[in-house]
Amino acid sequence: MKWKQQIHNMKAYQPGKPIEAVKEMYNLQEVVKLASNENPFGCSPKINEFLQQAAVNHAIYPDGYAQSLRTVMAQHLQVSENELIFGNGSDDLIAMITRSLLYPGVNTVMADLTFSQYWHNADIEGAEVRKVPVVDGAHDLPKMLEAIDDNTSVVWVCSPNNPTGVVIADDELRAFLAQVPKDVLVVLDEAYFEYVVDERHKNTLPLIHEFPNVIILRTFSKAYGLAGFRVGYGIAHQSIIAKIDPVRAPFNNTVLSHEIAKIAVADQQFIKECVAANERGKRQFEAFCDKHGLHYYPSATNFVLFEIKADSDIVFEKLMQRGFIVRSGRALGAPGYLRVTIGTEEQNNAFFEQLEAVLQEQGVLV
Numbered sequence: 001m002k003w004k005q006q007i008h009n010m011k012a013y014q015p016g017k018p019i020e021a022v023k024e025m026y027n028l029q030e031v032v033k034l035a036s037n038e039n040p041f042g043c044s045p046k047i048n049e050f051l052q053q054a055a056v057n058h059a060i061y062p063d064g065y066a067q068s069l070r071t072v073m074a075q076h077l078q079v080s081e082n083e084l085i086f087g088n089g090s091d092d093l094i095a096m097i098t099r100s101l102l103y104p105g106v107n108t109v110m111a112d113l114t115f116s117q118y119w120h121n122a123d124i125e126g127a128e129v130r131k132v133p134v135v136d137g138a139h140d141l142p143k144m145l146e147a148i149d150d151n152t153s154v155v156w157v158c159s160p161n162n163p164t165g166v167v168i169a170d171d172e173l174r175a176f177l178a179q180v181p182k183d184v185l186v187v188l189d190e191a192y193f194e195y196v197v198d199e200r201h202k203n204t205l206p207l208i209h210e211f212p213n214v215i216i217l218r219t220f221s222k223a224y225g226l227a228g229f230r231v232g233y234g235i236a237h238q239s240i241i242a243k244i245d246p247v248r249a250p251f252n253n254t255v256l257s258h259e260i261a262k263i264a265v266a267d268q269q270f271i272k273e274c275v276a277a278n279e280r281g282k283r284q285f286e287a288f289c290d291k292h293g294l295h296y297y298p299s300a301t302n303f304v305l306f307e308i309k310a311d312s313d314i315v316f317e318k319l320m321q322r323g324f325i326v327r328s329g330r331a332l333g334a335p336g337y338l339r340v341t342i343g344t345e346e347q348n349n350a351f352f353e354q355l356e357a358v359l360q361e362q363g364v365l366v
Ligand SMILES: *Cc1c(COP(=O)(O)O)cnc(C)c1O
Pocket: 088, 089, 090, 091, 092, 115, 158, 161, 162, 189, 191, 218, 219, 220, 221, 227, 230, 231, 232
């Protein structure tokens, strides 16, 4: 077979282990997954009400243009309908952007550590990947500017950043964007936007008008608690949307996911409550780390990347045997760290109890 050279030794994405598999493997009654930054409170109860009596015709194709969801989102975000594009999760948008702009001979700039899908997709297209180390978990925007040259097509800015959780200040972002060449697309991935509580770092939507080379990505997978429904969206100047849209698969959401997303966005009270609970959970994580002298990155998200002073793969395994699925820092490029999704108060307390036991076994805590 005449495969693309780039995909020869490529491995499929390794997601967090599924709960059922871990239950079976270790014969556990209960397993809590704090690995993929899903909302521990699920989704708006309005969605479950809708699903009880959902009368949706699955025999017909969805509206590829997502008109009804588009109208709702344009209203919600106060943007024009032609400034939006929908994806099968924001992963789908990352793939569309990559497919539109990256090919052998061009390069793409991103942070190191950041979200793996940026370089994975770039690798598939055979583009050169330029990774600029983070400083204290934050994008080094001046160094990223230096990495841009005439052959750069796309710059990825993840704010708040996965896996460090660090958010970029709005004024720093503006100063950076003002210096990026106008023919370079900046992807501002805001998968955790709803979790940001510092209002000074939430005013990013006007950027799409100030800088017509910016696309903002958001998703229903994290705070909205709808990772299983696969809806993400991009917000950008209409000229960018118009270029990417032909690359989109014709029916890349489902009929049901359009309905669900509309209900979700109408229930901002649910988001507010989840964000407040997440803040309380974050304080628990910070207190735990402070108590044991473990370094952590200041998180603006629903996860925390923190030091464990032990081998992260071993601690990951031991925690799994004790019923908690987390993310080993090694897999994310942060050996000696764990990335853990902030759970409910009870989940967090139960998790800390198990982690303390594991770290005692490892000789970290005495
Ligand atoms: C989870 C995540 C995504 C992907 O989300 P989907 O919408 O579920 O595809 C994108 N970017 C970042 C930074 C994420 O953490």
